[in-house]
Each structure stands twice: as C-alpha cells, then as structure tokens.
Amino acid sequence: MIIHNTAILPGQQATIRIPVGQLPSGNKISIRAHVYRGPDPGPVMLALGGVHGDEINGVEILRRAIHLGYFEQIRRGAVIAIPLLNIYGFINYSRDVPDGKDVNRSFPGNAQGSLASRVARLLTRKILPNIDFGIDFHTGGRNHYNFPQIRFTKGDPKALELATQFGAPFSLSSKPISKSFRKAALDKGKTIIVFEGGENLRYDGVSISTALEGLNRVMAGQGLIDQDAPASRGRILPENEWIRAPKAGMFLWQKCSGQPIVKGEPLGLLNDPFGEEPSTRIYAPRDGFIIGHNNAPVVSPGDALYHIGYGDHDAPPATRRSRKK
Ligand SMILES: [Zn+2]
Structure with missing residues (x-):
C-alpha cells in the first residue's frame, strides 16, 4: 500500500502527513492519516472523523480508538484512521471551512477549487483508491442532538451489512446526499456508512462509547481482528x-x-x-x-x-x- 509516496508493508504502521494548504499566517496545514496494516491480506477500512470541524464526538471517537490501541490488534487487511479532516473548521469551532463552504458538499473536489473542494480532493485522490469501505464519524448539528445512529445507503447490500455489524441503537437507510463523501465513494464502488451522535462542540459519552463498540464490531465482522465483540441488535428504521x-x-x-x-x-x-x-x-x-x-x-x-x-x-x-x- 502506498499513500502519498509512503509505502506501508504488511505488519507495519505509519503516520502520514498530507499537505492541504496553509493559514493566512503562513502556517502549513496537513492532514494526518494513521495507517495500520495487519500481517495478512484483508479488506482496508477507512475510519474518518472531523469532516465537519465542530463535530467533536467524531474526532474524539477516533482519538480514543488510536490512543487505546484499537487498530494495533489488526490481523488482516488495514485501517486508515483520519481523526480530523477539516482542521480549518476545527480551529474556528465551525462545521465549514473559513469561506463558509461545507467539505461534505464539495466532493469529489477540485485541486484548483476553493478550500473545501481542495480538502475533499485530497481524500478522493489520496485515500479513497486505497480503501474497500469506511465509517465516517459525525456528530449532531448546532443545538441539535442525535441519538447514536448509523446512516447507510438504501439498496447497497454492503452498507446494510456494515450497519448491521456496527449495531448502533438506530440505523437509517437514506439516499446519499449529492457531493457528499458517501456519494463520491459510492460512485467509485466503495461503501461508506455514516455515524451520527451527540451535538456539535459537546462531548457526548453515550455516543462516544456506542461508536467505539460499533467500530470494534465492524472490525471483527469484516475479519480485520480476531475478537468476539459483544453482539448488538439495533433497530433498522426505513x-x-x-x-x-x-x-x-x-x-x-x-x-x-x-x-x-x-x-x-x-x-x-x-x-x-x-x-x-x-x-x-x-x-x-x-x-x-x-x-x-x-x-x-x-x-x-x-x-x-x-x-x-x-x-x-x-x-x-x-x-x-x-x-x-
Ligand atoms: Zn457532520
């Protein structure tokens, strides 16, 4: 596996910094991708957070998973973990990038486009070709609380399989939104399920722990880890x-x-x-x-x-x- 000119061999781990631009002050900004490759072949999963910069639970879920060594148990395949995609929104406590554009409405992106489009382009070009499926961790909106839930694409059997394995209390099938990461990935034949939990700019313990359990169940269900993750039977709400x-x-x-x-x-x-x-x-x-x-x-x-x-x-x-x- 080669990401941004860095080769990751079976059994290896790497942290790859991919430049995405700079602040008006001149400080360079890069996205950090943590790559964990198991010794044996298997599927490659993306675990993504912070597409919306103020959706802190998504960032915290992956920070905790990395810190607690969730991905170090991988036996087969690989995980690419990106806890924080939209650094611009994160430092401004904002869902969007500074010009007000939404990264998750800017896919597949454009290298010569506006900032949101450039961030989207990085994910489309550097990460998407390397993965088989992924989980995109979001949080609720401003003043809006989401009970922990999965959004998956209607009519995509892989999406239903991943949502079922994740086992969130609720899973909602929906059509992917135009120009979202889920849609851009689907256009390339890759399934992304979206987790939602809590409210923007607030930690929500229930959402974070529910998501960590779901993440583990998906890794077990897809054969990345050898573990009997405790079963969960969530509800599918069509x-x-x-x-x-x-x-x-x-x-x-x-x-x-x-x-x-x-x-x-x-x-x-x-x-x-x-x-x-x-x-x-x-x-x-x-x-x-x-x-x-x-x-x-x-x-x-x-x-x-x-x-x-x-x-x-x-x-x-x-x-x-x-x-x-
Ligand atoms: Zn979001």
Missing part, C-alpha cells in the same frame, strides 16, 4: 421525518432522544415568553422512536423539534466472516 414547530415560542421537550413514542402522545410544549397565551402541545404523529431533538429553547415557525424514525424491524443477525486460525 422511514424518518422531522416534527417542526407550528409557531414561534419557547420549546420545552418532555420526551428525549432514544425513547419510543406512541401516536398522539405529548412530546413537548411551545410557550409564549410572556406567559399570557395557553401552551401549544406537540404530539407524536405516529408510533416510532425519537432519534434526535432540538436543544434550543427559542424556536421560530418551521424549526425542527424532533427527528422521528418509523417502521422499525430488528436488524438481521450480524454475520461473522469465518476465518482460518
């Missing part, structure tokens, strides 16, 4: 929708993410800030599960309040690759 604020006001939630809901059940209240008008109650439109919620107390009409997943069925039992000892 449909999801947002419940939005019917009017402006102060939003008080009464149910939180991860909980099942029953049609007609009260989920929260919208109050006027002066205490004069009666509260408006928000009800569950169908039976389902709360997979994300808004933490902002002040909302405008149409603001997303709850993300609800429907139509659950148990994930099929995760298959384990049989392997020679």
Whole structure:
C-alpha cells in the first residue's frame, strides 16, 4: 500500500502527513492519516472523523480508538484512521471551512477549487483508491442532538451489512446526499456508512462509547481482528421525518432522544415568553422512536423539534466472516 509516496508493508504502521494548504499566517496545514496494516491480506477500512470541524464526538471517537490501541490488534487487511479532516473548521469551532463552504458538499473536489473542494480532493485522490469501505464519524448539528445512529445507503447490500455489524441503537437507510463523501465513494464502488451522535462542540459519552463498540464490531465482522465483540441488535428504521414547530415560542421537550413514542402522545410544549397565551402541545404523529431533538429553547415557525424514525424491524443477525486460525 502506498499513500502519498509512503509505502506501508504488511505488519507495519505509519503516520502520514498530507499537505492541504496553509493559514493566512503562513502556517502549513496537513492532514494526518494513521495507517495500520495487519500481517495478512484483508479488506482496508477507512475510519474518518472531523469532516465537519465542530463535530467533536467524531474526532474524539477516533482519538480514543488510536490512543487505546484499537487498530494495533489488526490481523488482516488495514485501517486508515483520519481523526480530523477539516482542521480549518476545527480551529474556528465551525462545521465549514473559513469561506463558509461545507467539505461534505464539495466532493469529489477540485485541486484548483476553493478550500473545501481542495480538502475533499485530497481524500478522493489520496485515500479513497486505497480503501474497500469506511465509517465516517459525525456528530449532531448546532443545538441539535442525535441519538447514536448509523446512516447507510438504501439498496447497497454492503452498507446494510456494515450497519448491521456496527449495531448502533438506530440505523437509517437514506439516499446519499449529492457531493457528499458517501456519494463520491459510492460512485467509485466503495461503501461508506455514516455515524451520527451527540451535538456539535459537546462531548457526548453515550455516543462516544456506542461508536467505539460499533467500530470494534465492524472490525471483527469484516475479519480485520480476531475478537468476539459483544453482539448488538439495533433497530433498522426505513422511514424518518422531522416534527417542526407550528409557531414561534419557547420549546420545552418532555420526551428525549432514544425513547419510543406512541401516536398522539405529548412530546413537548411551545410557550409564549410572556406567559399570557395557553401552551401549544406537540404530539407524536405516529408510533416510532425519537432519534434526535432540538436543544434550543427559542424556536421560530418551521424549526425542527424532533427527528422521528418509523417502521422499525430488528436488524438481521450480524454475520461473522469465518476465518482460518
Ligand atoms: Zn457532520
């Protein structure tokens, strides 16, 4: 395996710095890829974090996995771990790069394009050709909490297999967004599943530990490590929708993410800030599960309040690759 002119032989590890530009102050910026290659042949997995610079849980999940030696147990294939792709957003506490462009809407990228497009190009050109599949670790948005969940591409059997092995509490099938990394990888025949957990600029312990367990299960399921990772049976939710604020006001939630809901059940209240008008109650439109919620107390009409997943069925039992000892 050769990445950015560095050869990594079976059984070797390397940290490769790939230049991606510089700050206005002149400081050079490079992306760090940690490569772990097992002694025997096998699939190559990408573990990616920080595509959005303020989505700290994704970065922390991979920092912890590297620090705790998760990838040093690899027997077959290899892992390329990039904990922080969007360094520009990270140092500015921002999802985007400084010109406001989203790296995850800039794939496959352009070497002569704007900054987001150049960062995307680096991943497309230097990393994507070397991998078989990957997990892209994200976090919720600003004021928006995501209960730990996997997003996988509808109609891609490999994506369903990876989502099932990961075993997050919830897995949602969806079409990949245009110009996202998941779509750019799919165009090259490579499957990326996306983890989402927590809220931007905040650590979320549940999301971090859930993701570390899922990462281990995928490595075991794909045969990279010899380990019996504890099984998990998450729920596959083929449909999801947002419940939005019917009017402006102060939003008080009464149910939180991860909980099942029953049609007609009260989920929260919208109050006027002066205490004069009666509260408006928000009800569950169908039976389902709360997979994300808004933490902002002040909302405008149409603001997303709850993300609800429907139509659950148990994930099929995760298959384990049989392997020679
Ligand atoms: Zn994100």
